[in-house]
Amino acid sequence: MARWGNAVQDREEQQELKRKAIIREAAQIFSRRGWHGATLDDVAVRLGVTKAALYRYVRNKNDLLFACHEEAMEIADRALSEGERNGGTGLEKIRIGMRAYLSEMIGELGVPALILEENSLQGDEAEQIYGLRDAFETRLRNLISMGIDDDSIVPMDPKLGAFMLLGAVHWVTKWYRPGGDWTADEVSDALIELATRGLAAEPAPGLAAAIHHYSTDG
């Protein structure tokens, strides 16, 4: 097995890339076995490095859990910025932003089911993650309000709209399996189109995403 999962491509970014490789691998292992069922040893084995090498980047399992959450929040932040930059209306900003968030979450980071288990976070680190999450939710609510104001989104409670979207999106980590029938991009297109159609002031008459057309299921 390649050391560091082949993530190291560039000398200058080595440190950061190694840290990201650890986070990605850890997120996947913890997602599969649960927080209490996996160890740092498992992560080291998967990355093909010694545990001592691993300890240069993370001190313990809690450190790693915190890093997974932090990484997810960084992805969320970048995604919403992309939406705000490239979308015209509030609804478009949300579609672009949430699509990018979902696609990167399940594509790049693996499938971080741990996002659903924040109970394992403790003390200051828990507070820090809750703070980042609150900021993300507030930003999403503000985009919904913007969409109501510019008539792209049907009048609604922005808080409830944000919760609905976040539920639909985060639940994907419960059922999506990489390497199955659907790619991360296909799922992101189809799910965000469906979940945001209910928000639209003038919903499109049909769904355009590929998954909704080539399905043979049901």
Next chain:
Amino acid sequence: MARWGNAVQDREEQQELKRKAIIREAAQIFSRRGWHGATLDDVAVRLGVTKAALYRYVRNKNDLLFACHEEAMEIADRALSEGERNGGTGLEKIRIGMRAYLSEMIGELGVPALILEENSLQGDEAEQIYGLRDAFETRLRNLISMGIDDDSIVPMDPKLGAFMLLGAVHWVTKWYRPGGDWTADEVSDALIELATRGLAAEPAPGLAAAIHHYSTDG
């Protein structure tokens, strides 16, 4: 504190009511403190009974977790039956069924965040719960297919439609707090209306649920 949380009203149903009282209390305690942070002692204290009395109904924590999941699946089953009976189109059946499921989940059972943490289930009991959950998902997919056939639901992949709805609904256990601004019924009305609007072949021009109108947020 009242013994058994005042749930005992009738001699004949005593056994079952006590069991339900235990499950409700346990679901709430585990939801607040996490699966690993709470004990059977905590449940006994909350119910005002001895641990020995509790052991007549549940053998251990795993037993209780299983009972919580089983209860949620019974609620889901009853709710979908209600929808199938009382709804005309596929879309109406889903709206009535999922509204009843959500409302009873967060109203009667408490807020069972444990539903999101099935990693703690083990062996045969895990298989049993997965089986019940699969049956529930299949039933929901079939209702979506029925709605596509009767033209109440826009053509889509029924699997993805079911995942979207289940995500929006189960996520409520993450953010809803009983005794806050919104009652279980208000939240259920508003969330199900919003989440199913995206499924409708002809979405209503606006949202009717009270929460979407009296909000001052955003």
